[in-house]
Structures are given as C-alpha cells and as structure tokens.
Amino acid sequence: MRFDVLTLFPDIFHAVMKESIIGRAQEKNIIEINAINIRDFSKDKHKKVDDYPYGGGGGMVMTPQPIYDAYLSIVKDLPHKPKVIYLSPQGKVLNQKKVVELSKEKHLILLCGHYEGVDERIIEEIVDEEISIGDYVLTGGEIPAMVLIDSVSRLVPDVLPSEDAYKNESHYNGLLEYPQYTRPYEFMGRKVPDILLSGHHAKIEEWRKEQSLKRTLEKRPDLLKKRD
C-alpha cells in the first residue's frame, strides 16, 4: 500500500515513520510512505505557500497553486486517480470501520492543513473525503495523517508479524482490553489475580472476556452498541 502525504513538514514523517512496525513494513516494501513538501511546488520567488484570507480576519490560508501542483506531480503518470483524503476538523471522525475500509485501497493521498487551513477550491477540486481524528484543536493535519497511516497499515497483510496479527479489532471484537499483568507477582503490595496463575486456560479466557465486557460497560458503553 502506498501513502503520499502532502505536507509543509515532511521531516515529521521521516522521523516517525521509520520506527516500529511501519518502518519494518517499509523495509519489506509492503508499505510505501512518501512525504511531499508542498513548499517545493510554490512558484513564488520566496517559496510562499500561504497568504492573507479574502474578507480579512486573523491568520493565513494555504494557497491553492502549490498544493495543486504537488498533487499533479503524484497523479500525472498514474492510470487511476488515487483517493485524496483531507485530514480536517470538518471530516467524519475516524473509527475502526473506516480504517478497515481504507485498508482495502492500494494508494492514498493525504493532505495536511496548516495555519487556518487550505483554500476551499483545493477541497472542491482534488479532495474526495475529509476525515477527522477527533474534536480538539490541533496545529496541523500531520499528526492526524500519522494516526491514519498507523491504523490503516496494521491491517495491510504481512505488516504485523504473524504472531501479532491477532492484535487487530477482530481480536478485541470491539471491546476494551482486559487488565494485563506481568512479573513480579507482587508489586506495591498488590498481587496478580490467582486465576492467571492457575494454568486453567479455559477459565483464564472466561475471566478475560468477563473483564473486557465489564470494563467496556463501565468506561465505553458506546462501543457495545457498535458491535455487529
């Protein structure tokens, strides 16, 4: 799967995306992540990529020409126009269902906003879908783009080591995780639940399922309604 990220801050991606499972998946050529610097496509002699908003008001808006030319540089030689996602507060909030849907794509272009956002005509011209990662104020769309890349990449075949493949939603079946324990047996006077040392795997599985349900009911009852 190929991700092309249109951003003003490509270095952020180089740093984060070479680590962990995404880094390994890139080495195995299962995942390709290209961070394209929108500024490289500015025709302005000072490489400007933003300008004052029509109608006045504070802040700057990302100008359409550099973004459009950066986009063209990706799609000009492609037989099919890849899906373009604008990470934006206006988007539908990302969930695992959407992540599964996106993991079926072969190639995604992710557009990251900065300042007060991008000129509306870019959204009209090239964006297929707006996706948000949640309702809080952020500085840019780069971290949301990384959230999308991480969550989608996990579902691409062979990205997760086979022994970890269970770590996807199918394993949790939409529930929160049960409590986890490891050594030592006693820590700050707190012991590990005896069931986990019983070696009775059926009972342990039962206990874990019970804990997941209990915890989800307590902390995220909304997740229970979503399960099919």
Ligand SMILES: CC(C)(C)c1cccc(C(=O)NCC2(NC(=O)c3cccc4nocc34)CCCCC2)c1
């Ligand atoms: C009502 C609400 C949501 C609090 C809100 C309302 C108005 C503005 C913002 C906001 O944060 N504007 C700044 C901006 N944010 C984002 O890009 C962004 C934010 C949140 C989730 C995201 N997922 O993808 C991208 C996301 C980055 C700079 C370019 C303009 C967009 C937020």
